[in-house]
Amino acid sequence: MRRWFSLDHKIIGLQYAVTSMVFLLVGFSLMMLLRWQLAYPKQPIPLIGALLGSRNVTNGIMLPEFYNQLGAMHGTIMIFLGVVPLSVGGFGNYLVPLQVGAADMAFPRLNMLSYWIYLAGGVVMLASFFVPGGAPNSGWTSYPPLADIATAGQTFWLIGMVFLITSSLLGSINIIVTILQLRAPGMTFMRLPFLVWAQLVTAFLLLLAFPPLESAALMQLMDRLAGTSFFLPSGLVVGQKAAAAAGGGNPLLWQHLFWFLAHPEVYVLILPAMGIVAEVIANNIRKPLWGYRLMVWSAMFLGFMSMLVWAHHMFLTGMGTTMSAFFQTTTMIISIPSVIILTSLLMSLWGGSIRFTTPMLFALAFLPMFGLGGLTGLPLGLAASDIHLHDTYYVVGHFHYIVAPGTIFALFAGVYYWFPKVTGRMMDDRLGRLHFIGSFICMNAVFMPMFIQGLAGLNRRLYDGGITYAHAHGLQKWNVMQGWAAWTLGLVQILFIVNVVVSVRRGAPASDNPWDATTLDWATATPPPHGNFAALPTVYRGAYEYSVPGSARDFMPQHEA
Amino acid sequence: MIGIPYTVERRPDTGVNNVKLGVWLFLASEVMLFGGLFSAYFMLRAGALDRWRPLTSHATTAVLNTVLLLGGSAALSIAVRMARARRIAAYRGWMAAATVLPLLFLPVKALEYADLARLHVYPSSGTQWATYYLLTGVHALHVLAGVIVSAALLATSGATWMGDAPRAINRVEAAALYWYFVDVIWLLLFVLLYVS
Numbered sequence: 001m002r003r004w005f006s007l008d009h010k011i012i013g014l015q016y017a018v019t020s021m022v023f024l025l026v027g028f029s030l031m032m033l034l035r036w037q038l039a040y041p042k043q044p045i046p047l048i049g050a051l052l053g054s055r056n057v058t059n060g061i062m063l064p065e066f067y068n069q070l071g072a073m074h075g076t077i078m079i080f081l082g083v084v085p086l087s088v089g090g091f092g093n094y095l096v097p098l099q100v101g102a103a104d105m106a107f108p109r110l111n112m113l114s115y116w117i118y119l120a121g122g123v124v125m126l127a128s129f130f131v132p133g134g135a136p137n138s139g140w141t142s143y144p145p146l147a148d149i150a151t152a153g154q155t156f157w158l159i160g161m162v163f164l165i166t167s168s169l170l171g172s173i174n175i176i177v178t179i180l181q182l183r184a185p186g187m188t189f190m191r192l193p194f195l196v197w198a199q200l201v202t203a204f205l206l207l208l209a210f211p212p213l214e215s216a217a218l219m220q221l222m223d224r225l226a227g228t229s230f231f232l233p234s235g236l237v238v239g240q241k242a243a244a245a246a247g248g249g250n251p252l253l254w255q256h257l258f259w260f261l262a263h264p265e266v267y268v269l270i271l272p273a274m275g276i277v278a279e280v281i282a283n284n285i286r287k288p289l290w291g292y293r294l295m296v297w298s299a300m301f302l303g304f305m306s307m308l309v310w311a312h313h314m315f316l317t318g319m320g321t322t323m324s325a326f327f328q329t330t331t332m333i334i335s336i337p338s339v340i341i342l343t344s345l346l347m348s349l350w351g352g353s354i355r356f357t358t359p360m361l362f363a364l365a366f367l368p369m370f371g372l373g374g375l376t377g378l379p380l381g382l383a384a385s386d387i388h389l390h391d392t393y394y395v396v397g398h399f400h401y402i403v404a405p406g407t408i409f410a411l412f413a414g415v416y417y418w419f420p421k422v423t424g425r426m427m428d429d430r431l432g433r434l435h436f437i438g439s440f441i442c443m444n445a446v447f448m449p450m451f452i453q454g455l456a457g458l459n460r461r462l463y464d465g466g467i468t469y470a471h472a473h474g475l476q477k478w479n480v481m482q483g484w485a486a487w488t489l490g491l492v493q494i495l496f497i498v499n500v501v502v503s504v505r506r507g508a509p510a511s512d513n514p515w516d517a518t519t520l521d522w523a524t525a526t527p528p529p530h531g532n533f534a535a536l537p538t539v540y541r542g543a544y545e546y547s548v549p550g551s552a553r554d555f556m557p558q559h560e561a
Numbered sequence: 562m563i564g565i566p567y568t569v570e571r572r573p574d575t576g577v578n579n580v581k582l583g584v585w586l587f588l589a590s591e592v593m594l595f596g597g598l599f600s601a602y603f604m605l606r607a608g609a610l611d612r613w614r615p616l617t618s619h620a621t622t623a624v625l626n627t628v629l630l631l632g633g634s635a636a637l638s639i640a641v642r643m644a645r646a647r648r649i650a651a652y653r654g655w656m657a658a659a660t661v662l663p664l665l666f667l668p669v670k671a672l673e674y675a676d677l678a679r680l681h682v683y684p685s686s687g688t689q690w691a692t693y694y695l696l697t698g699v700h701a702l703h704v705l706a707g708v709i710v711s712a713a714l715l716a717t718s719g720a721t722w723m724g725d726a727p728r729a730i731n732r733v734e735a736a737a738l739y740w741y742f743v744d745v746i747w748l749l750l751f752v753l754l755y756v757s
Contacts, residue, residue, distance in 0.1 A: 102566060103564070103565065103566075106565060106568075106579045106583070107579070107583060108565070123615050132732075169587070169590055172586075172590075173586045173587060175591075176582075176586055177579050177582050177583050177586070180567070180575055180582065181566075181567050181572050181575060181577075181578075181579050182566065182567070182579075183580060207586060207589060207590045207593075208589060208590060208593050210590070210593075211590050211591070211593035211594035211596075211597060211598075212593055212594070212596065212597035214594055214597070215594055215595075215596075215598045215601065216597060216601075218598075218699065219601060219691075219695065222684060222691060222694075226683075226684045226685060226691075226694075227683070227684065227685030227686070228684045228685055228691035228694075228695075229688055229691065230601065230688065230689070230691055230692075230695075232606070234610070245685070246685060246686060246687045246688070248605070248608075248609055248610065248611075248687055248688040249605065249688055249713065250604060250605060250608055253601055253604050253605070255602075257597050257601070257602075260597075267669075276690075493639030500576070542594060544752075
């Protein structure tokens with residue numbers, strides 16, 4: 001019992017990390033299924049087709065309803081149950097108290113509660129597959145009126161979201177208070193590792209941007225259960241029958257409240273990843289980060305601006321040119337701090353004596369991958385080009401470059417980098433390199449063609465991959481290639497799973513500071529005991545004092561006088 | 562259990578303790594929650610074809626509820642002073658008032674709902690009523706949560722007061738922050754739903 005309901009931030013962080021990685025695998029598996037339907041429309045799914053249930057497949061062929069469920073749940077699971085819990089709940093929980101030099105989180109009980117509420121939310125989401133009508137099928141954005149009249153799974157989605165929002169509220173309060181209040185003596189703000197700064201800004205975004213979605217979720221719940229019409233306009237006709245609701249509602253209200261969360265959410269996905277990449281790069285170039293202060297201020301500005309760009313997802317709602325102009329401008333402005341952070345990381349490489357370790361490979365790959373994702377976003381942030389590209393595969397390619405070969409590569413870098421601290425054993429380097437090369441090739445093979453498909457006008461969310469449309473006929477070959485790349489990507493991940501499972505037991509033993517790192521997480525025993533430090537550390541210097549001239553070693557730990 | 566510093570005593574460079582900072586952050590997120598609800602109210606009201614009329618017919622229950630909530634918070638602020646002065650008997654008396662008065666808010670609210678239901682006014686009757694039930698319902702849940710917290714503080718044993726008074730005082734002060742926020746939300750609701 002005490003093991004499961006531990007109050008130790010490291011145990012809770014591991015619980016978060018393991019659970020969210022399982023969810024990542026589940027979300028990815030849904031996509032591998034969906035890719036079959038896109039690559040070979042209306043052909044029976046081989047091997048497992050018969051196991052999916054008569055409600056979802058007929059003669060092994062995927063039904064459109066099931067396709068919609070897979071799409072909606074892939075997005076929901078990957079974002080809300082996979083990437084965010086891994087980067088904030090997992091890495092944030094485990095590393096923030098260590099890196100600021102604290103014994104634990106400020107509120108250990110709330111921390112434990114946060115994990116269990118998250119798990120409950122995840123179980124509710126997965127349970128939706130087994131209710132009449134199956135899982136939510138209105139896309140991960142749950143736009144009404146469609147979502148208001150969707151099958152029972154949507155109610156599960158809303159209840160699950162309320163759980164997840166509550167969990168992230170508890171987690172974000174904990175992280176903010178821990179960083180502000182529990183810094184070790186001498187740990188001034190400008191001595192904090194960049195990862196801690198990234199987590200701080202992220203926690204503020206979770207704290208402030210999630211509640212409006214909670215209010216929207218309550219309204220959609222009432223629309224579905226209490227017969228209200230928050231999002232149902234007057235005169236709505238469904239299936240050639242007038243809807244039973246009173247009407248007078250506004251579907252755009254949902255979009256505003258949803259994107260007020262979901263745009264900051266993009267930065268919740270990317271900031272912790274940037275934090276991890278900054279740590280890994282600083283350690284593997286053996287010199288200070290270029291422009292640390294600039295990066296910190298950029299992260300703060302990024303967090304602030306991310307609350308002012310949400311309507312760039314809504315250029316096609318007819319909101320008028322004045323509104324469009326405002327949100328185009330803020331969107332162009334917000335690209336500046338992202339570019340500053342990325343450029344700083346790139347400049348840091350100059351003149352470094354780079355160690356190409358496995359975590360460093362993933363961190364280096366993050367830079368161009370995130371860069372591609374970010375730059376392809378600019379045409380989407382301008383209304384004139386967005387009108388052409390909106391809702392095409394170009395959009396899907398854009399945001400996947402940010403979160404898949406972007407954030408997920410950073411998370412892999414983090415796993416390889418901190419694995420020795422957490423377990424006391426190194427991960428296998430050769431398997432790690434194979435995992436990296438395979439993932440890098442497959443990810444690009446999946447997502448690069450999406451830009452071609454999107455520019456050719458192929459809409460996303462098409463059940464048959466577009467073959468019923470004449471303009472998309474020439475694009476089917478890309479769907480086939482993406483399918484095989486996605487399945488190969490799945491095979492490559494087996495290398496990672498094997499590496500983790502074997503290294504936990506048989507990996508080469510790691511010392512307390514195997515990477516010769518400077519930050520406080522490496523200033524304690526491996527694995528760190530309950531309470532983290534034998535004696536509270538005092539901090540004497542900045543986070544990245546590598547290769548200090550005149551020093552005997554090429555690194556100066558923060559806690560050494 | 563490892564001792565976490567600054568739970569009760571202030572951290573010199575930030576000027577707050579963990580509990581107060583945590584409650585302030587929680588209230589910030591609550592502002593955003595109600596901000597979402599209020600913006601829905603304004604967007605739907607601005608776009609409504611029919612004119613939304615204030616609920617003057619139920620002004621009596623609304624005024625009574627305002628008195629109950631504000632009276633409870635007044636009692637609570639005295640209870641905070643008594644707690645700081647470590648006058649435990651007086652603290653218990655005022656804290657009891659601060660628990661019971663907001664508790665009475667809930668049955669009064671229920672009477673109002675029952676009365677509206679008698680008039681066949683339900684959440685499904687139109688967006689004005691949907692927002693009315695949603696806003697007052699979420700607020701009433703906050704009152705209920707506050708009553709539970711106050712009751713728990715009232716039940717704080719004498720031994721705790723003797724053993725660790727600063728910790729107990731800190732909890733009362735933190736609860737008071739929350740209650741004042743619930744009051745402010747109610748005053749906004751009062752103006753929006755019953756007056757304007």
